[in-house]
Every structure is written in C-alpha cells, then in structure tokens.
C-alpha cells in the first residue's frame with residue numbers, strides 16, 4: 001500500500017450540503033459549521049497543503065418532488081452522488097487526499113463510488129478488491145428500499161455499495177459493486193434493525209459493536225480492524241458518522257443513540273488510522289448545526305479530522 005508522508009499531503013476539501021437522505025433537516029448546513037469551526041486552520045497547522053473546492057450545488061428539498069416513498073429524493077441524491085464520485089476520483093488520480101464533509105451519510109455512496117472508480121480505472125474489475133473501508137457509525141446503514149422503515153437513503157449506503165440498493169445508485173462511477181464485504185469493517189454499532197442484522201450477517205461484514213469495544217478496548221479493536229482493511233488493499237477510506245460518538249459528546253446530530261464512543265475512543269481510533277500512513281480518503285457525515293450546542297459538535301469534528309490527518313498529542 002502507498003504510504004503517505006503525514007506532512008506532505010495535498011488535501012482536497014469537498015463540501016456536500018446534503019439534507020435529503022436524512023429524516024431531519026439541518027445536516028445540509030454541516031459543511032459550513034465545520035469550516036466555521038476552524039477546519040482550514042487545523043489542516044494548515046499540520047503542514048498539509050489544502051484546496052477547498054467549496055460545496056456541491058444541491059437544490060433545496062422544498063423545491064424537489066418527494067418521488068419515491070421507499071427511497072426519498074432518489075433523483076436528487078443520485079445527481080449529488082454522481083458529482084461527488086467524479087470529484088473524488090479526480091482528486092485521487094491527482095495523488096491528493098479527498099476530505100469530504102457533509103451532509104447526511106447517503107453521500108458515502110458518492111465518495112466511495114469515487115474511490116472504487118479510481119481503482120476500477122487502473123485495475124478493471126479487480127480494482128474493487130483493493131479498497132479497504134473503515135466505517136464508524138451507531139447504525140448499520142445497511143437497509144434497502146425494501147427493508148427501510150423510513151425510506152431515508154442515509155440508512156442505505158452500506159447495502160447500496162455492496163450492490164443491493166436502488167439501481168441508479170449502484171451504477172454510479174461504473175455498474176457494479178463498490179465494496180467487498182471482506183474489506184469492510186464497521187465500528188461503534190449499537191442500533192441495528194432486524195433486517196439489517198440479517199443482511200450484515202449474510203454478507204459477512206466485519207463488525208466491532210459497542211459490546212466489542214467495551215470488552216476489548218478501542219486499541220485492540222483498531223489493531224484488528226486495521227489488519228483487515230489493509231490486507232491486500234491499495235486504498236483505505238474512512239467513513240466517519242459523527243453519531244458513532246455518544247450524544248453527550250456529540251449532540252449535534254439527527255439520529256442520536258446512547259452508549260457510543262467516548263471522546264478519547266474516537267480520537268484514538270483515528271490517531272491509529274493516521275499512524276498507518278495509508279489513509280487515502282476521509283469523510284465526515286451527519287453534523288447537524290440546528291441540533292448542536294454552540295457548534296461544539298462541528299468543533300469536535302474538526303479535531304477528529306485533525307487526528308485522522310496526523311495530529312499528535314506529543
């Protein structure tokens with residue numbers, strides 16, 4: 001795997017003001033809140049060079065028909081994810097590190113399709129075997145339009161990227177799988193729908209739930225997780241849902257679930273990611289400023305991004 005010098009990255013910030021995949025409005029303001037919380041300063045301080053590509057243009061939900069009840073705002077989310085995927089592919093092919101800030105977690109369909117497409121362009125159908133994914137979340141995000149209780153697409157990215165989702169979304173970048181289950185590890189889970197559990201077990205997704213983190217400690221969980229996602233892969237993408245943290249630490253998010261990661265567990269996990277030197281792209285989703293307490297959750301998000309990009313205590 002390509003090792004990056006922690007201090008020599010070219011970072012491409014891509015903002016995704018996407019609300020439409022979530023049940024609660026406000027998460028579309030996440031990119032602004034994260035920038036206001038000092039994202040540029042934090043990255044500059046680490047010595048990286050930085051280009052902010054601004055936000056994708058996304059129409060307000062009020063101007064859009066809510067077409068499909070089982071997959072709400074599918075046409076708009078498809079368009080946003082197609083645009084995002086193309087930007088992520090371009091960034092990776094330039095040798096840069098895409099840093100995607102959201103936005104609801106349906107954007108992961110775009111980000112990860114973009115990473116998979118970069119590998120597909122280089123290696124054809126075998127490219128997909130070379131993409132490792134670490135996914136931090138309270139939830140499984142593994143519903144499909146048929147199993148989702150809400151029809152909100154932010155609950156479907158994992159299933160979609162594994163090929164089981166709305167066709168328009170599975171075709172982004174190229175037609176086919178964007179993740180191999182064996183290269184995917186999900187961390188911090190504690191709120192999983194029965195049908196998601198079935199799906200995750202059938203597909204053989206590696207999971208470290210809060211139970212595992214309590215039993216093993218985050219350090220050992222990350223040792224094992226990093227071993228899985230770096231085995232035989234060329235790229236490592238981290239998809240970080242801020243709701244993986246406990247809502248007492250991260251109140252500014254729409255689907256809170258008690259019993260989540262502590263402040264230090266989250267930082268340790270991302271410090272360990274940075275230590276590997278092989279992180280190739282990162283995204284942070286689901287910061288909702290409307291629900292936040294004086295932008296603290298966005299500030300927390302900036303700190304976590306800094307840890308993932310090499311910030312050290314000593």
Ligand SMILES: [Mn+2]
Nearest residue numbers: 105137141241
């Ligand atoms: Mn999520």
